[in-house]
């Protein structure tokens with residue numbers, strides 16, 4: 001079974017974060033609008049109306065082109081893709097056929113401890129269609145054209161991925177790039193990013209017949225759908241069958257893909273140049289508008305740093321996917337220095353994530369909900385806490401207590417320590433007295449220590465901590481016990 005190699009290529013539709021639609025002045029945000037209220041004669045394609053390309057959409061496409069390490073065409077044009085469907089008021093879609101604005105780029109993904117390149121063939125601008133709903137038990141369907149004319153950038157990869165996990169990493173990476181650059185709002189729940197997955201399996205280097213999994217909108221489901229589909233194809237082949245080239249959907253509840261339409265029903269779209277829109281020349285000035293991109297830390301650059309720091313993939317993901325946490329980490333790192341870095345990571349991917357989960361009532365991590373959460377403390381406050389930990393002025397359980405209070409109150413660690421009466425006993429005289437008693441009561445442990453058993457030291461430190469209810473400064477205790485027993 002496992003000698004089959006899967007090959008995956010992906011088309012991603014990214015909804016661009018423009019103010020208005022692709023070819024008219026309708027609002028590009030229909031989330032709260034009643035059906036068919038955010039429309040105009042242009043996006044409804046009334047006779048005599050003319051589409052006018054959205055300059056901001058073109059600009060965002062250039063921007064994402066840079067993020068995809070791609071080439072931006074000097075001249076780009078729009079084309080008509082002809083098909084009839086009730087959610088498509090024009091009877092055709094304005095898209096880009098042979099001169100896409102973005103060509104030949106790549107995205108780097110981190111899989112199995114290594115960086116891999118997934119090549120991007122092209123990315124083109126186009127408009128979205130409306131939305132059909134089919135009320136249960138009714139003999140009619142409803143159409144909402146608010147979404148018609150929404151600007152999309154479709155990113156087409158080469159078939160460079162060979163596992164469902166790699167495909168997911170690619171999707172997440174493109175998402176991270178597009179949101180970092182502000183090209184999309186990245187609202188997955190409202191379909192800001194949707195993908196079609198082309199997958200085939202083969203025993204040798206030739207490509208098998210592929211199926212297309214259409215309209216996935218969550219990273220997790222994309223991975224699940226691929227796992228299922230690859231196993232299905234292998235099973236068909238192992239049983240002597242052939243893979244049909246077809247479009248398949250994914251049933252989320254059942255975790256299975258199902259046939260939607262076969263190749264025989266494929267459309268001939270009769271593409272031709274859009275006669276109402278002249279070709280667009282991408283000028284130097286348009287490139288210059290994206291010059292700021294050089295100073296923006298892209299997700300892959302951050303990941304390289306985190307890999308070098310020795311962080312696990314899960315730790316990297318938290319610090320990359322959560323934009324605010326990522327920025328916070330970059331600032332706090334400067335304050336804590338090399339010595340505090342590990343502790344900083346631990347706080348941000350440990351306790352802080354637990355706190356976020358509480359705030360968001362455990363929302364699906366797939367939706368990257370945490371990206372919108374503002375860190376409830378400042379880099380300086382967390383750096384102060386880490387400094388207290390490193391100096392041994394507070395114990396780890398005290399640090400946790402203080403951290404919880406920082407999250408709740410946004411007070412500084414010093415203020416919280418004062419309020420909670422957290423104080424460490426660092427007074428050598430007081431501690432020496434306690435140590436004296438413990439040493440006298442445990443002659444066997446003293447003998448063990450003198451016989452070279454290092455863990456006897458830990459026993460004494462533990463006893464002092466118990467006696468002082470955890471308030472003793474462990475470093476001072478350590479020092480005093482060693483002095484006492486030497």
Ligand SMILES: [Zn+2]
Pocket residue numbers: 021024025026038039040041042043044149
């Ligand atoms: Zn409109």
